[in-house]
Amino acid sequence: MPTLEMSKKDFEKLVGKKFASRKELEEALWKAKTELEELNNDSIKASLEDTNRPDLLSTEGIARELRYKLGLQKKIQAYKTKKSGITATIDPDLKNIRPKAAYAVAWNVKVSNEFLGQMIQLQEKICQTFGQKRKEVAIGVFDLDKVNGNVRYFAADPKTEFIPLEYKVKMSLDEILKEHPKGKEFACLLSGQKKYPLLVDSKNEVLSFPPIINSAGSGKVTEQTKNLFLDVTGFNQNKVNTALSIFCAALADRKATIGSVEIQYGTKKITTPSFEKKKIVFKKDLIETITGMQKNDSHWKKRFQESGFETTFKGNKIECYYSNLRQDILHGVDVIEDALISEGYNNIPLEEIKLSVIGNESPKSLFVDAIRDACIGMGLQEVLSFTLSSREKQETLVGLQKETFVEIANPTSLNTALFRKTIFPELLAFLAKNKHAVYPQHLFEVGKTLELDSKSDTGVLEKDMVCIVLSNRKTSFSEIKSFLQAICNAFQWHFSIQETNHPAFESGQTGLIQIEQKKGIIGVLNKATRDNFGLEIPVSILEIEL
Amino acid sequence: MNLETLIQQLSAIERNTLQALANGEWQSLSQLVEKTGLPKDSIRRSMEWLNEKKLVEAQGQTKTNLEFSVSGKKALENGLPEIRFLEWVKKNSPNHIETAKKNSGLSEKEFNIGLGWNKKHNFVSVVKGTLTATGLDEEQEFLEKIEERKNALYSFEQKKELNSGFETEFLQRGLLSKKIAVERKIRLNTQGTQTIPLLSKIKTRSYNIRDPVPELLVGKKQPYIQFLNQIRRRLTELGFVEMDSPLVTQEFYNFDVLFQPQNHPARSWTDTYQLKQPQKGKLPHPKIVKSIKVMHETGGVSASNGWQYAWEEEIAKRLMPAAHGTAHSARQLVKGIQMPGKYFSIARCYRPDVIDATHLSEFTQLDGFIVGKLNFRHLLGMLKQFALEFAGTKEVRFAPAYYPFTEPSCQLIVKHPKLGWMEVAGAGLFRPEMIENLGIKGQALAWGIGIDRLAMIRLGINDVRQLFSDDLAWLRKQPMVVP
Incomplete structure (x- = not known):
């Protein structure tokens, strides 16, 4: 969950209310889907519990939401824009590179240290979560007074040079990707491209190399900066516009004046940012269906208002207007959830579920547990190991070669590279870790093993197996066979054994077990395999499919 | 203890050993084994016991043995x-x-x-x-x-x-090497000498029931398994039916049926495991696939407009280790359900986390859903019951939450007597896009319980890796997990 840092004083100023106690602040923040993590004098740390609400990813956003919840803001917060007179031209060559952009201007910004921190936090959080690590949304902020006239966003030659932020010398776009820390971090977003996105002004001065880095000139924003130019780039115009609107709303909440920019996509012209309300219509009886509460229209109307919605009830139809900063409203239930949060989850009367239904464990679970009971009866200790394993354990150490496995494409380590095909190597590794423990060590595990199987829906055959290992100085084929016999007698299975060879087992003391349609293996571990696992005490093994 | 009682409590082996020592000379283990014809281990123990009972005196003598090199x-x-x-x-x-x-x-x-x-x-x-x-x-x-x-x-x-x-x-x-060994020898002391003539007269009367006995190595079910079995039983008693929970699933069930758009960040390489082989599985009946496709693209028969993008069947076919237990609920919803009905699964799930004391890349999730004419108040009622059943507390709080497949959503926070307030479950009503496009009449309350955390509290462990403990001594030491 994204975490936000705020100054309590700053936050209270934005909300327009002081919070007397920690409890009061905590209760209020929950209404904005935010959990209070820490409160230390003036510093608040809070985590947003909804990753689908980019409009709440800032102090300004949470404060705005609370103004609705606390009844301090009764209508949808309106934001006005003035024409900035700046035009942006977008080059169609960007089509397969990074084609969409949106711009805005913010005048009379009161840049303080606190403000800069908050602006960077908002920018980062939006790019990180909503923007999927700058892939979908990247935001650039510039000193408007250093931008000359109109801007142009186009696909530039990688040899184009400018001075990036935090550097003092000119670098080519290629060099930035290879050498600049931000370049290295985000180069993957432009891999395979022959040209790179670039934003320049009317004097051809570079503003930004989206989504990588701004220029050291206009891209440097300090406490002396008064007016801002904003740039958002990505692949989806709606998403880019939403991010820009959220950013501008936050600045406007801090008393900046927002200016619009005309964007020219070939002959098509659009203007950003926009704060036009959106509308959704749903049936009134959906409220009762979802909430289970019978309340009159005015009750719900108030709850909707407390969630930043403007509603009109017309018969069984509710027309609902909401801010375009929100992009999480797909259905009436999304509006109703907010009304429930305004109601307060802990104020809603609970209702017991009365359904006459009969429960049962899956036959497989019952059967597997019966196997466990039989094993316990034989004095075996149950062990639980992971189903993800390494090729070394499943193949090399047990003398196998070129086995096929169900394999992970993006393992976090060699130990989670594939699914186990047999359990016994895992139990051998267990024995190896317990050489200091008292012998005999008689163990079992019931669990799944995976194999490739083109006939199955998932291309994988998942088998339930039981594996028994006996480790003591005198263990022998006949000892482990007694366990096989006992387990088969317990379940009235008929088994047969045929001689077979396995590189991990002593030759002449290895058997292939057949129990009806199911197969298994039994034998005494050979010296070489014991050495591979570092085991001194002899081991016999039984593994059968259930 | 007087001599008579002492003799009454002698075992047969101790009596034999005393007889063999009757000549009063120092004797070694091997000499005594030869004289009595009893197993080495029995004599060794008997020598110790006689020493503890102060019937003999003992000494260690070094002896040089020749051995083959x-x-x-x-x-x-x-x-x-x-x-x-x-x-x-x-x-x-x-x-x-x-x-x-x-x-x-x-x-x-x-x-x-x-x-x-x-x-x-x-x-x-x-x-x-x-x-x-x-x-x-x-x-x-x-x-x-x-x-x-x-x-x-x-x-x-x-x-x-x-x-x-x-x-x-x-x-x-x-060809040979010298090895120095300490050989323990015993002989009768004064008290021991006094017992010899009495041995035939005083019979063994009773065991010393306070004597320590050897440890018995017993087999037990793994503690975490015992805990999960209890949860499973309790859920079936509450009317829940257990669902299948395969380890590998199509993205279709893990994401698509659950209305998670195909470009959703949670579907990325870093958040879930993907398979190298096999890579793609089969989808269910084309009619169902179609209904999921329109659900994503336009909202289908629901009042929603969906996500407004071109849904691809090939992405839905991709295989992955199940990332959450709700994947199995999705499979059950597609396969068909009893109305009304309660379902659950205890599923092994996978996430590419680096393993440490608080993270496993392989863990267990307890998930399920209840279908019927139900609403948000029932959901809260259900969570309150879960708090009592699985966390043993009546002190609960409900807080807003976000899950891509439920709306409204809620999290359950309970007050643990020792650990304070903690989040134990997440729940919500499955989104109408899902319910309506799958043709379900009514609502489905989906829930998931952080079972690994509850297991750690119940078993008194601080390191999540211990749920899969590879320490045999620890496993043997664990008491039974009693409900």
Whole structure:
């Protein structure tokens, strides 16, 4: 969950209310889907519990939401824009590179240290979560007074040079990707491209190399900066516009004046940012269906208002207007959830579920547990190991070669590279870790093993197996066979054994077990395999499919 | 304790041992084994017990034993090096000394001994590095000498006796080595001597029931399994039906049925495992696939507009290790359900986390859903019941939450008597896009419980890896997990 840092004083100023106690602040923040993590004098740390609400990813956003919840803001917060007179031209060559952009201007910004921190936090959080690590949304902020006239966003030659932020010398776009820390971090977003996105002004001065880095000139924003130019780039115009609107709303909440920019996509012209309300219509009886509460229209109307919605009830139809900063409203239930949060989850009367239904464990679970009971009866200790394993354990150490496995494409380590095909190597590794423990060590595990199987829906055959290992100085084929016999007698299975060879087992003391349609293996571990696992005490093994 | 009681409590083995000590002399373990004919372990224990009961006195005596070394054992099996050397030279004479070193099959030490002996007796000569057998007559006498040594080695192996004339030589040649062992001996003390005439008169009356006994190694179910079995049983008692929970699933069930758009960040490489092989699975009936497609693209039969993008079947076919238990709920919803009904799964799930004390890349999730004419108030009622059943507390709080497949959503926070407020479950009503496009009449309350956390509290462990403990001593020590 994204975490936000705020100054309590700053936050209270934005909300327009002081919070007397920690409890009061905590209760209020929950209404904005935010959990209070820490409160230390003036510093608040809070985590947003909804990753689908980019409009709440800032102090300004949470404060705005609370103004609705606390009844301090009764209508949808309106934001006005003035024409900035700046035009942006977008080059169609960007089509397969990074084609969409949106711009805005913010005048009379009161840049303080606190403000800069908050602006960077908002920018980062939006790019990180909503923007999927700058892939979908990247935001650039510039000193408007250093931008000359109109801007142009186009696909530039990688040899184009400018001075990036935090550097003092000119670098080519290629060099930035290879050498600049931000370049290295985000180069993957432009891999395979022959040209790179670039934003320049009317004097051809570079503003930004989206989504990588701004220029050291206009891209440097300090406490002396008064007016801002904003740039958002990505692949989806709606998403880019939403991010820009959220950013501008936050600045406007801090008393900046927002200016619009005309964007020219070939002959098509659009203007950003926009704060036009959106509308959704749903049936009134959906409220009762979802909430289970019978309340009159005015009750719900108030709850909707407390969630930043403007509603009109017309018969069984509710027309609902909401801010375009929100992009999480797909259905009436999304509006109703907010009304429930305004109601307060802990104020809603609970209702017991009365359904006459009969429960049962899956036959497989019952059967597997019966196997466990039989094993316990034989004095075996149950062990639980992971189903993800390494090729070394499943193949090399047990003398196998070129086995096929169900394999992970993006393992976090060699130990989670594939699914186990047999359990016994895992139990051998267990024995190896317990050489200091008292012998005999008689163990079992019931669990799944995976194999490739083109006939199955998932291309994988998942088998339930039981594996028994006996480790003591005198263990022998006949000892482990007694366990096989006992387990088969317990379940009235008929088994047969045929001689077979396995590189991990002593030759002449290895058997292939057949129990009806199911197969298994039994034998005494050979010296070489014991050495591979570092085991001194002899081991016999039984593994059968259930 | 008086002497009579003491004798009454003697075991048969202790009585035998005392009899064997009757002559009053120091006796070792092996001597006592020989006299009584009882197993070594029994006598060893009996010696200790008699000592504890203050019937004997004990002392440790050092004793030097001769033992075969590795080359001694080899000489015993393959013959002495001097004869092996001579045989080889005679067969391959003349030959360069370096070739002989390489091919004679003797170790460097054995080769040097062979060469030394044979040169001394003039059976071989070395001229400018060429080794030649001389074929001298005294060979026969020499062979007899070797035979004597061979016999000495054999008799040492069989009877542990060595002709004293050879000890120094064999030790020098490294055929034998000296080992110093401490041998424990006991003899009767005054009290012990007094017991001897009484032994036949006073019979054994009772065991000393306070005596310590050997540990019994018993097998038990793994503690985490015991805990999960109890959860499983309790859920079935509450009317829940257990669902299948395969380890590998199509993205279709893990994401698409659950209305997670195909470009959703949670579907990225870093948040879930993907399979290298196999890569793609099969989808269910085309009619169902179609309904999921329109659900994503336009909202389908629901009042929603969906996500407004082109949904791809090929992405839905991709395989992955199940990332959450709700994937199995999705599979059950597609397969068909009883109305009304309650379902659950205890599923092994996977996430590419680096394993540490708080993260596993493989873990368990407890998930399920209830379908029927239900609403948000029922959801809260259900969570309150779960808090009581699985966290043993009535003190609960509900807080807003976000899950891509439920709306409204809620999290359950409970007050643990020791650990304070903690989040234990997440729940919500499955989104109308899902419910309506899957043709379900009513609502489905979906829930998931952080079962690993509850298990850790129940089992009293702080490191999540211990749920899959690889420490046998710890597993053996764990008490039964009683409900």
